[in-house]
Amino acid sequence: MARTTPHDHPHTDGQPLYRRIATELLGELRNGTVPPGERLPGERQLAVHFGVSRETVRQALEVLRREGLVATDRRGSHATLSGPPAEDPTSLIFPVGARHIADPRAVDRATVSWETPPPEHAEALGLAPHRPTLMHRYESAGTDGHGLRRAVTSFSAVALAEVEELARYRDRADGTASAQLRRAYDWMRRAGLALHHRDAITPLADTPSVRVTRLVHDQYARPLEFTDLVVDAQPDALVYEFTLPTAV
Incomplete structure (x- = not known):
């Protein structure tokens, strides 16, 4: 410009x-x-x-x-125009496990709340015990009930201080209204944060499900987000795509 x-x-x-x-x-x-x-x-x-x-x-x-x-x-x-946000097809979709392409047969729901996160989340994000934060819940399942995905995300104080789009959700985080944060990672990057994420995938004993935990931190090693995803272990349940920049 x-x-x-x-x-x-x-x-x-x-x-x-x-x-x-x-x-x-x-x-x-x-x-x-x-x-x-x-x-x-x-x-x-x-x-x-x-x-x-x-x-x-x-x-x-x-x-x-x-x-x-x-x-x-x-x-x-x-x-405040209606309609889905424009997306970069190469961007990382939030949360981990969310469907990159909308499935008309799937039923998706996403909400935000302001509450005390689980102890594992608080510890990963460096939050004081019993300190509330912005939490996001995502659930998706096929009309037949198969392919269920449940993701619970907690954001750190750093993420809420640095990323204005996330902070704006605090005033409407009542746990009931729909809240699509699919562009959360793009918002973080636009705020000047370089994102590093570590994903751990663990089969759950005696169930056909898989647990995925993701911890995201920035270039200063400050934690930004912790997500806990449980997904039915269907053959195509999780697909990871990586794009690596060419060597300069």
Whole structure:
């Protein structure tokens, strides 16, 4: 994106400039430039991007807010358009075990809550005993009940402090509302965190199930997320794909 000096260009189509900017911004939101639920660039950045003043950007955002297309909280403005977020096909899907491709025969449910995590989670994330945190629960099963996957994730204090998109969920983490965090790893990377994950796969005794635990930490060895997944051990239950960068 080329950097320009913000100034209000004259308009010739009869509509106020801020409405034209609102229309252009809405177009970018709809084409996935900023996926639903994710934070928009600040007013200064938008002013530079569109070549107008910050006041014009502020008026354009107010138009979109009145129409319910943008919401603003203490962390900034974010798109509220309906529809699934745009995804990079090479990105790592959250949580471990989630289906990369939607299965119309599967029944998926994901919720978030603010509660005290299990002791194993707290220890892995360096949380004090009985300290609550953001927890995510994912469950998926075929219509016939087979292929059941249950994942429980706890996030660390570091993850909530560094990743705004995750922190935003605290106020609505009532354990009932649907909460798709499929882009959680993309949010972490965009926050400047390099992700390292360690997965341990253990067959469960006397059952056809497999347990997978994942611990994710950043480039400073700070824990970010711990997930405990139990999945029916069907032949195609777990598929791991890795993309390695070429040597420079």
